[in-house]
Each structure stands twice: as C-alpha cells, then as structure tokens.
Amino acid sequence: xxxxxxxxxxxxxxxxxxxxxxxxxxxxxxxxxxxxxxxxxxxxxxxxxxxxxxxxxxxxxxxxxxxxxxxxxxxxxxxxxxxxxxxxxxxxxxxxxxxxxxxxxxxxxxxxxxxxxxxxxxxxxxxxxxxxxxxxxxxxxxxxxxxxxxxxxxxxxxxxxxxxxxxxxxxxxxxxxxxxxxxxxxxxxxxxxxxxxxxxxxxxxxxxxxxxxxxxxxxxxxxxxxxxxxxxxxxxxxxxxxxxxxxxxxxxxxxxxxxxxxxxxxxxxxxxxxxxxxxxxxxxxxxxxxxxxxxxxxxxxxxxxxxxxxxxxxxxxxxxxxxxxxxxxxxxxx
Numbered sequence: 433x434x435x436x437x438x439x440x441x442x443x444x445x446x447x448x449x450x451x452x453x454x455x456x457x458x459x460x461x462x463x464x465x466x467x468x469x470x471x472x473x474x475x476x477x478x479x480x481x482x483x484x485x486x487x488x489x490x491x492x493x494x495x496x497x498x499x500x501x502x503x504x505x506x507x508x509x510x511x512x513x514x515x516x517x518x519x520x521x522x523x524x525x526x527x528x529x530x531x532x533x534x535x536x537x538x539x540x541x542x543x544x545x546x547x548x549x550x551x552x553x554x555x556x557x558x559x560x561x562x563x564x565x566x567x568x569x570x571x572x573x574x575x576x577x578x579x580x581x582x583x584x585x586x587x588x589x590x591x592x593x594x595x596x597x598x599x600x601x602x603x604x605x606x607x608x609x610x611x612x613x614x615x616x617x618x619x620x621x622x623x624x625x626x627x628x629x630x631x632x633x634x635x636x637x638x639x640x641x642x643x644x645x646x647x648x649x650x651x652x653x654x655x656x657x658x659x660x661x662x663x664x665x666x667x668x669x670x671x672x673x674x675x676x677x678x679x680x681x682x683x684x685x686x687x688x689x690x691x692x693x694x695x696x697x698x699x700x701x702x703x704x705x706x707x708x709x710x711x712x713x714x715x716x717x718x719x720x721x722x723x724x725x726x727x728x729x730x731x732x733x734x735x736x737x738x739x740x741x742x743x744x745x746x747x748x749x750x751x752x753x754x755x756x757x758x759x760x761x762x763x764x765x766x
Contacts (some may be wrong), residue, residue: 433591464514468763471522474516479766481569482515485510516766524756525584536586541579548578592745597675603736607729614727617678620690622670622722623652626662629710636703639713643701650697652717675719686714693718 464476480487487508494504564574575616625646627639642659646652656668669675676707679687689699699716706712729736 437584438728452719459596464765465522466764466766468761469520470527470761472523472527474519474523476518476766478513481567481573484568485512486511492650512547512766518765520762520764521757522584522754524753524760525581525587527760528756529583529587534583534587536583542573542584544578544582545575562731573619588749590750596741596744598737598740602740603733604729606740608734611726614732616722616725616727617693619676619678619722620693620718621675622677622682622690623655623656623668623675623719624662624670624715625652625660625668625715627713629706629708629712631661635713636711639701639703639715643715646698646715646717676722686716689717693721695720730749 464748465473466476466479467474479545490499490504490507493499494501499507547559549555549560553563560574563570564571625642626644627635629635631638640658642655647653653667653669656662657664660668663669663671670677670681672681675691679691681687682690683704685702685704691700693716695718697718699714702716703711704714
C-alpha cells in the first residue's frame with residue numbers, strides 16, 4: 433500500500449477531522465477533505481455537489497414532520513458514503529488512465545459536452561448555466577464531470593474487451609444449465625365471443641342463439657364482430673401477441689377449456705361470474721395450436737453470448753477496480 437510523507441498526511445488528517453467535528457451539513461467546510469486517494473484529495477464540496485439537492489429535500493421532509501432528525505442524518509450519511517465511494521473509484525480509474533499513458537483527444541470531450549447540452553437542456557446553454565448555479569456548480573466543475581465520466585466509461589470498456597473471451601463451450605454449457613428458461617409453453621391462437629352481463633336483459637338467450645349459429649357453421653369471426661363485447665372490431669381475436677395466448681394468460685376456467693380444443697374447434701357456452709358477481713358468457717374457438725418446445729440453441733446463441741459477455745464484463749471490471757483499491761493509499765474522513 434502506498435505511503436505518504438508524515439507532515440502532509442497530518443495536515444490532511446487535521447483538516448479532515450476538523451471538517452467532521454463541525455457537523456454534517458456545514459457549508460463552511462465545503463472545501464474540507466472528504467478522502468485522500470494516493471496523493472490526491474477529494475473535497476467535501478465534490479461530495480455535496482452530488483448530494484445537496486437530496487439533502488435539501490430531506491430537510492424539507494423533516495420540517496414537514498415526515499421524517500425525524502435522526503432519520504434525516506442517517507440517510508445523509510448513507511448517501512454521502514455512496515457518493516464518496518463512487519468518487520474514489522472514479523479517481524482511481526482516472527489515475528490509472530494517466531499512469532498507462534492514455535490521452536484521449538479533446539474533441540471527444542467537446543462532443544460529449546455538446547451531446548449533454550442537446551439531450552439534457554434542449555440545446556439551451558443558458559438553461560445549463562442556470563442549473564449549475566442552482567446546484568452550486570461552476571462550468572469548470574461540469575466540464576470536469578463530463579471528462580471524468582467519459583474517461584471512466586472508456587477505461588471500463590478497454591479493460592473489459594482486453595480480458596473477455598466467450599468460447600462456444602461456454603455458450604453451450606449456459607444453454608444446458610438454463611434450458612428451462614428457453615422453453616416455449618403450449619400456446620393457442622384464440623378467438624372469443626364474450627357477452628357481458630350488461631349487454632341486455634336477455635343476455636343468456638342471446639348467448640344461446642349465438643352458440644346455435646356457431647354450431648351451425650356460421651363463421652366465428654363474423655359472429656364475434658356482430659355480438660362480442662371483447663375485441664369486436666378484431667373478430668374476437670385475443671388482443672396480445674397476434675392472437676396467441678399461453679395458459680396463464682387466461683382465467684383458469686377458460687384455459688382449461690381452450691387448451692383441450694383442436695384447431696378449428698369451438699367450445700360450448702361457458703358462464704362465469706364477473707368481479708361484481710353477475711354472470712358473463714363465453715364461447716371460445718381455437719384457430720391454431722402450438723405445443724411446448726425448447727428454443728434451439730442456433731436461434732439464441734447470440735443472445736446467450738451477449739448475456740455471458742455482460743456478466744463477464746461486470747466481473748472483470750469489479751476485479752480491476754478492487755485491484756486498484758488494493759494497491760492504492762486511500763483514507764476517508766467521512
């Protein structure tokens with residue numbers, strides 16, 4: 433672990449503990465040291481730049497009696513710790529960027545700035561200036577934040593690409609271990625004639641008449657367009673996934689019947705209570721049936737590879753940042 437010269441370190445310690453001693457939200461200590469990362473300091477002001485709005489909101493909640501003072505302080509401590517952890521990691525990555533001799537051209541950062549102004553402020557730089565003033569940030573702070581963020585993103589990608597290799601064996605092994613995830617359950621393409629209780633006083637009689645026409649061979653979709661209170665315009669076709677539905681996409685009583693029908697077969701008349709307890713009537717017709725199948729590996733190889741790359745990338749980046757922390761001198765004062 434890196435060491436520091438005694439005198440500067442004692443000075444930093446004194447400044448840090450002085451900052452802690454005067455209280456959590458004192459603006460008078462904004463330039464105090466929140467942490468030291470190797471030979472560089474992270475100031476309390478840098479932490480507050482990311483937490484101040486949330487802290488102001490917590491104070492408002494406390495004044496309104498929604499949270500206690502202890503709860504406010506605990507949340508502020510937790511939030512500041514999270515932000516400081518992130519700032520330490522960012523500082524370590526930027527130090528690694530410099531140590532390895534990287535030097536991204538300025539036009540990369542200029543492009544990022546223009547993109548932020550366009551996407552976050554509609555191209556209005558005055559809106560940016562006003563937002564920075566409200567947050568107590570300078571334009572230099574904002575530019576540094578964009579620069580640091582870009583460098584961190586690129587360094588993460590560089591490290592991930594350097595160490596990640598996904599072999600065909602890894603893809604096949606993942607497929608075998610997660611084969612249940614690739615199961616396509618039984619599905620039917622369904623049309624339905626639904627007669628709501630409020631359709632009229634003679635709804636049961638109408639339902640029986642419609643069933644008689646179905647049994648006589650009248651086109652089901654045309655009958656649905658005339659009578660159904662469900663997707664009448666679509667001829668009663670199930671409204672999701674082009675008419676295809678899995679068992680758990682229907683009421684259990686309807687699913688029990690629908691998944692016993694053959695292609696082109698209609699059900700009898702079914703009556704079920706609605707949420708208010710009134711009786712509704714259903715007639716189902718299945719156009720097609722697809723039995724449960726497992727999606728072949730050839731169809732999802734690319735998706736599995738992407739999943740493995742993402743997981744391996746996260747692991748590689750975590751190991752990299754842990755190594756940076758392990759090899760660094762880090763001291764916190766928050």
